[in-house]
Amino acid sequence: MTANPSACVVIIGxxxxxxxxxxxxxxxxxxxxxxxxxxxxxxxxxxxxxxxIITTINEVRARFDHxxxxxxxxPTHDDITSECIAADFGVPCEPEPTVWARMAAHYPPGxxxxxRQRMATxxxxxxxxxxxxxxxxxxxxxxxxMAGVPAIMQLMxxxxxxTLQGGLPVVSRSVHATGVREGEIAEGLxxxxxxxxxxxxxxxxxxRDGVSGVAIVAKGTDLAAAEAAIAEVTALFETLGAAPVAxxxx
Amino acid sequence: MTANPSACVVIIGxxxxxxxxxxxxxxxxxxxxxxxxxxxxxxxxxxxxxxxIITTINEVRARFDHxxxxxxxxPTHDDITSECIAADFGVPCEPEPTVWARMAAHYPPGxxxxxRQRMATxxxxxxxxxxxxxxxxxxxxxxxxMAGVPAIMQLMxxxxxxTLQGGLPVVSRSVHATGVREGEIAEGLxxxxxxxxxxxxxxxxxxRDGVSGVAIVAKGTDLAAAEAAIAEVTALFETLGAAPVAxxxx
Numbered sequence: 001m002t003a004n005p006s007a008c009v010v011i012i013g014x015x016x017x018x019x020x021x022x023x024x025x026x027x028x029x030x031x032x033x034x035x036x037x038x039x040x041x042x043x044x045x046x047x048x049x050x051x052x053i054i055t056t057i058n059e060v061r062a063r064f065d066h067x068x069x070x071x072x073x074x075p076t077h078d079d080i081t082s083e084c085i086a087a088d089f090g091v092p093c094e095p096e097p098t099v100w101a102r103m104a105a106h107y108p109p110g111x112x113x114x115x116r117q118r119m120a121t122x123x124x125x126x127x128x129x130x131x132x133x134x135x136x137x138x139x140x141x142x143x144x145x146m147a148g149v150p151a152i153m154q155l156m157x158x159x160x161x162x163t164l165q166g167g168l169p170v171v172s173r174s175v176h177a178t179g180v181r182e183g184e185i186a187e188g189l190x191x192x193x194x195x196x197x198x199x200x201x202x203x204x205x206x207x208r209d210g211v212s213g214v215a216i217v218a219k220g221t222d223l224a225a226a227e228a229a230i231a232e233v234t235a236l237f238e239t240l241g242a243a244p245v246a247x248x249x250x
Numbered sequence: 251m252t253a254n255p256s257a258c259v260v261i262i263g264x265x266x267x268x269x270x271x272x273x274x275x276x277x278x279x280x281x282x283x284x285x286x287x288x289x290x291x292x293x294x295x296x297x298x299x300x301x302x303i304i305t306t307i308n309e310v311r312a313r314f315d316h317x318x319x320x321x322x323x324x325p326t327h328d329d330i331t332s333e334c335i336a337a338d339f340g341v342p343c344e345p346e347p348t349v350w351a352r353m354a355a356h357y358p359p360g361x362x363x364x365x366r367q368r369m370a371t372x373x374x375x376x377x378x379x380x381x382x383x384x385x386x387x388x389x390x391x392x393x394x395x396m397a398g399v400p401a402i403m404q405l406m407x408x409x410x411x412x413t414l415q416g417g418l419p420v421v422s423r424s425v426h427a428t429g430v431r432e433g434e435i436a437e438g439l440x441x442x443x444x445x446x447x448x449x450x451x452x453x454x455x456x457x458r459d460g461v462s463g464v465a466i467v468a469k470g471t472d473l474a475a476a477e478a479a480i481a482e483v484t485a486l487f488e489t490l491g492a493a494p495v496a497x498x499x500x
Binding site for chain 1: 266
């Protein structure tokens with residue numbers, strides 16, 4: 001719909017696929033990428049399996065302007081993201097001098113062991129995302145490699161974000177009405193969507209405390225268009241005798 | 251690692267990609283599919299774009315034994331999952347007689363409008379997931395099509411689950427130790443993983459209330475192997491002077 005650059009997120013880790021961990025990285029990145037004008041277009045959640053990682057990254061880095069990965073850059077046997085990304089780019093995975101020196105100085109004698117040395121080993125050409133964290137993420141080409149732990153991922157992303165060239169921020173306006181059902185407004189909504197083709201009009205039923213209704217959200221890069229579309233939705237709600245309220249249900 | 255059937259989940263909906271909605275369907279399905287012995291191997295989160303839905307479903311239904319979709323089967327303009335899946339299977343999308351008759355009887359005169367009729371329109375050959383809900387999900391081939399609203403998705407899935415042929419349930423055992431860092435146990439853990447190749451050994455650092463440590467989880471279909479692997483991890487923690495505790499940190 002817009003010329004904004006596109007983003008894809010790849011969550012690498014068995015813990016999300018096994019149900020051990022409720023992922024929260026997608027939601028954080030989705031919001032922030034929208035704000036940066038680099039809307040999230042697709043997410044893959046894949047296991048710690050080298051062939052799957054290599055194939056997935058090669059596919060999505062060709063299809064999207066930016067790829068953000070989380071997970072698999074720690075010191076343990078299942079942390080294989082860096083080797084896989086090196087394979088994708090056809091480069092060696094080798095010590096990154098700045099990180100290696102920093103980590104060697106950080107640990108007590110013997111502490112910078114073989115396992116930790118893997119965290120200082122990156123695809124040749126990687127540019128580290130340097131926020132002072134002892135084991136940083138990095139970018140190579142259009143692939144940005146971050147940790148899986150949410151607090152660390154967020155620090156890495158915010159450092160990275162200052163260097164990314166986004167587009168127009170995605171903005172939204174919304175309205176909701178209790179007692180309305182999607183099936184009653186669907187046809188009217190189709191007409192409104194057709195009049196605002198650059199807007200993404202979403203319809204979301206809600207059920208809370210025994211009360212049901214529908215919230216409509218207009219998203220796009222044109223605030224005036226979002227406001228105009230939501231004004232039409234508000235009028236549509238009113239034709240049904242409902243009492244629309246601006247925003248989403250609280 | 252096992253002969254268990256594989257599962258893929260496809261979340262269809264702009265609301266997760268825009269950050270409006272924190273997805274919880276993946277976590278629910280991940281846990282339940284593991285219990286059913288049909289482990290979740292990959293997740294795709296894709297927008298309400300016909301070409302993307304068609305391409306994605308055709309790819310994953312060839313790669314995995316079962317595909318579970320959520321979202322896009324309501325009455326509004328952005329609910330296009332059924333047309334896309336019909337295209338994938340090369341069949342018409344047409345009124346499903348049982349659902350059509352039920353919905354026609356359910357609504358007051360005029361209430362079963364064009365928008366709601368779309369919810370009774372499915373790919374030819376679809377087998378409805380019938381739990382009495384007015385607008386059901388359905389299966390076609392190895393693709394199982396469910397609603398996006400979590401409460402409704404869960405009802406559909408549990409009805410569907412009684413008909414699925416799973417494999418050996420995935421079980422897990424775990425141990426954690428405060429004060430230990432991943433980098434100290436990574437080499438020992440690599441050796442343990444090598445001795446239990448059918449187990450999936452995961453390492454998860456934690457940080458809570460100012461305390462940090464590592465939890466190790468062994469997952470697989472062989473409980474005795476999971477217990478033996480975790481016994482070795484417990485011994486590894488003890489060699490570091492730590493006090494390992496069974497289970498994950500509460």
